[in-house]
Amino acid sequence: DDDQNDFHGEERDALLALVSGFNNSFLRHNWTSIMCYKNDPPYWFGIECWNGRVTSVRLENLGLTGEIKIDALFNLTELSVLSFKDNSISGQVMDFSNNQKLTDIDLSGNKFDGPIPLSLLKLNSLASLQLQANNLSGSIPWFDQTSLKEFNVSYNNLSRPIPNTKVLQSFNRFSFLGNPNLCGPPTSSNCNSTNDTSDTNNDNNKSKGSSKSSIFVPILLAVNVVVLIFLLFLSIIYFKKYKGLKKKLEEKHIVVEDEEKHDRMRIETGEKGVAAEGEEKGKLVFINEERQFELDDLLKASAEGLGKGNFGNCYKAMLESGPIVVVKRLRDLKPLSSEDFTKQVRIIAEQKHLNLLSLLAYYYSKDEKLLLYKFASNGNIYNRLHEGKGKPTRIPFRWSSRLLVARGVAKALEYLHQTTKSSPNVVPHGNLKLSNVLLDENNNVLVTDYGLTSLIAAPLVAQRMISFKSPEYQSHKKLSRKSDIWSYGCLLLELVTGRVSADSGPSGTNAVDLCSWVHRAVREEWTAEIFDVEIAVQRSANHGMLKLLQIAMRCCERSPENRPEISEVVREVESIDLTPDSEDDEEFSSMDRSLTDESMSATPSRSTIGEDQP
Numbered sequence: 001d002d003d004q005n006d007f008h009g010e011e012r013d014a015l016l017a018l019v020s021g022f023n024n025s026f027l028r029h030n031w032t033s034i035m036c037y038k039n040d041p042p043y044w045f046g047i048e049c050w051n052g053r054v055t056s057v058r059l060e061n062l063g064l065t066g067e068i069k070i071d072a073l074f075n076l077t078e079l080s081v082l083s084f085k086d087n088s089i090s091g092q093v094m095d096f097s098n099n100q101k102l103t104d105i106d107l108s109g110n111k112f113d114g115p116i117p118l119s120l121l122k123l124n125s126l127a128s129l130q131l132q133a134n135n136l137s138g139s140i141p142w143f144d145q146t147s148l149k150e151f152n153v154s155y156n157n158l159s160r161p162i163p164n165t166k167v168l169q170s171f172n173r174f175s176f177l178g179n180p181n182l183c184g185p186p187t188s189s190n191c192n193s194t195n196d197t198s199d200t201n202n203d204n205n206k207s208k209g210s211s212k213s214s215i216f217v218p219i220l221l222a223v224n225v226v227v228l229i230f231l232l233f234l235s236i237i238y239f240k241k242y243k244g245l246k247k248k249l250e251e252k253h254i255v256v257e258d259e260e261k262h263d264r265m266r267i268e269t270g271e272k273g274v275a276a277e278g279e280e281k282g283k284l285v286f287i288n289e290e291r292q293f294e295l296d297d298l299l300k301a302s303a304e305g306l307g308k309g310n311f312g313n314c315y316k317a318m319l320e321s322g323p324i325v326v327v328k329r330l331r332d333l334k335p336l337s338s339e340d341f342t343k344q345v346r347i348i349a350e351q352k353h354l355n356l357l358s359l360l361a362y363y364y365s366k367d368e369k370l371l372l373y374k375f376a377s378n379g380n381i382y383n384r385l386h387e388g389k390g391k392p393t394r395i396p397f398r399w400s401s402r403l404l405v406a407r408g409v410a411k412a413l414e415y416l417h418q419t420t421k422s423s424p425n426v427v428p429h430g431n432l433k434l435s436n437v438l439l440d441e442n443n444n445v446l447v448t449d450y451g452l453t454s455l456i457a458a459p460l461v462a463q464r465m466i467s468f469k470s471p472e473y474q475s476h477k478k479l480s481r482k483s484d485i486w487s488y489g490c491l492l493l494e495l496v497t498g499r500v501s502a503d504s505g506p507s508g509t510n511a512v513d514l515c516s517w518v519h520r521a522v523r524e525e526w527t528a529e530i531f532d533v534e535i536a537v538q539r540s541a542n543h544g545m546l547k548l549l550q551i552a553m554r555c556c557e558r559s560p561e562n563r564p565e566i567s568e569v570v571r572e573v574e575s576i577d578l579t580p581d582s583e584d585d586e587e588f589s590s591m592d593r594s595l596t597d598e599s600m601s602a603t604p605s606r607s608t609i610g611e612d613q614p
């Protein structure tokens with residue numbers, strides 16, 4: 001036991017040192033007092049323990065910045081899972097020499113730079129290594145541990161040939177995408193005779209042929225000079241031809257500049273059949289065959305950036321003839337032919353429901369893929385819920401409106417689940433979160449961004465879509481329609497608590513793991529703190545809020561089989577009375593926080609949560 005205590009102290013100090021380097025007040029406040037006690041559930045956010053030793057550190061999407069010391073993990077010798085996914089941590093990747101029990105490492109979506117550390121090669125239990133979307137450079141080390149089943153280094157600055165080990169060659173090219181200087185199989189880029197291959201063989205060559213090289217040096221130099229002159233000659237010819245071709249193309253291309261100066265939208269006027277010979281023509285296709293405008297009109301429209309999404313940027317385009325549309329420029333797509341793209345988009349377009357934002361049109365060319373939607377003028381629910389909180393200009397987001405959102409989203413989801421009935425293991429929406437729920441000019445609730453899983457490259461989908469953050473994906477890498485139910489549960493929890501969920505909120509926000517937080521809050525009877533003050537003051541509706549909270553908690557159950565089916569959810573959400581926001585409530589809203597808390601103490605506390613209300 002003494003030994004355990006010693007370790008416990010060292011591990012605790014190591015973690016406190018780690019967190020002091022991050023600029024994060026949530027962790028600083030949460031990581032206080034006892035860390036782990038025997039096999040009790042962990043006390044600190046993101047930490048798991050076994051026999052009082054730290055086995056898992058999972059700090060994802062918390063907006064963490066700063067660097068981690070190379071030896072930060074030195075004392076965590078029982079560590080098996082480490083994830084700093086989707087933060088903004090910079091500096092070199094730490095040393096893992098002392099962490100022989102690591103099975104899962106996820107540092108994806110950060111700003112780590114420098115090389116991939118060689119200490120990783122010695123981790124013989126390592127099963128999953130996720131380093132994608134960082135700034136790592138240098139070559140990929142010779143990973144050959146057979147335990148390694150998942151590996152992703154895409155979107156870094158890695159270079160040189162991918163080592164020819166059985167393990168590395170067993171992963172497909174998506175694991176290596178987005179490293180312009182990486183070459184050789186499994187990627188499709190050839191290493192040829194560039195310095196790539198020579199670099200890795202350098203050491204061998206140096207020792208072997210030093211005497212021979214003295215004879216060859218002058219000959220090689222002469223050959224190099226001739227080759228250089230020849231290349232120069234070729235590039236002059238090419239440049240002249242290219243300039244001519246570019247001029248021709250520019251006459252037939254339109255360039256739209258958007259707000260972000262570096263991001264240019266270039267679309268061929270394919271409709272008129274003027275795409276360069278051999279190039280694929282672009283097509284703007286309207287779903288309902290009612291052609292509202294031409295591509296030219298869209299390109300002439302004034303545009304405004306709406307935001308940078310996970311799968312592309314969105315623009316609001318105001319056409320001269322009146323319509324306002326949203327253009328979503330898709331990026332990181334699967335390599336799809338025009339036919340495949342059209343087929344997948346048609347599937348999305350066929351989904352039609354009052355609470356779904358239907359697709360208006362799409363555009364496909366070799367370099368550009370766009371989806372066009374109607375502009376929802378009252379914005380998204382994430383902003384409605386969180387923007388301007390505590391400011392005098394804030395218009396409260398009242399209970400009845402929140403309940404209508406909960407109903408609309410549930411019905412949209414029910415429709416998506418019904419229309420995909422024949423494939424029980426698909427996730428019909430996949431990316432259900434508050435920024436994907438919109439309000440149109442009549443405040444109709446419209447769910448958007450459904451069905452994109454079929455278009456986006458698999459590793460990026462897994463990294464960015466909310467359903468992939470569900471407990472079953474984290475532990476078993478399995479998804480089902482119940483993962484959508486989990487996302488819906490998280491969405492409801494945000495609506496009733498007014499807090500940002502770590503799984504769906506943008507990075508940098510003060511987000512919490514809402515499912516765990518609420519379960520703990522209920523367990524520990526923090527009744528007054530659960531509900532968002534803005535609705536908690538509406539006492540006549542407290543009963544309905546409690547019911548919605550119960551539904552949310554069931555949807556967030558860790559094991560998918562314990563979560564309800566969507567039809568049951570719809571029935572239950574619809575059975576909650578839509579009490580109009582009464583004038584009494586308005587009076588309450590102007591009262592101070594102490595009164596608010598008193599009013600909440602009138603709500604049924606722990607004993608009634610989790611049980612059916614009379």
Ligand SMILES: Nc1ncnc2c1ncn2[C@@H]1O[C@H](COP(=O)(O)OP(=O)(O)OP(=O)(O)O)[C@@H](O)[C@H]1O
Nearest residue numbers: 306307309310311314326373374375376380435449
């Ligand atoms: N049709 C629309 N009308 C009004 N606003 C929209 C529309 N479509 C998207 N938006 C808003 O534009 C912004 C960017 O949307 P986008 O879907 O690209 O990103 P996101 O929802 O933040 O993340 P993700 O890519 O994971 O869905 C969001 O604030 C979204 O609510």
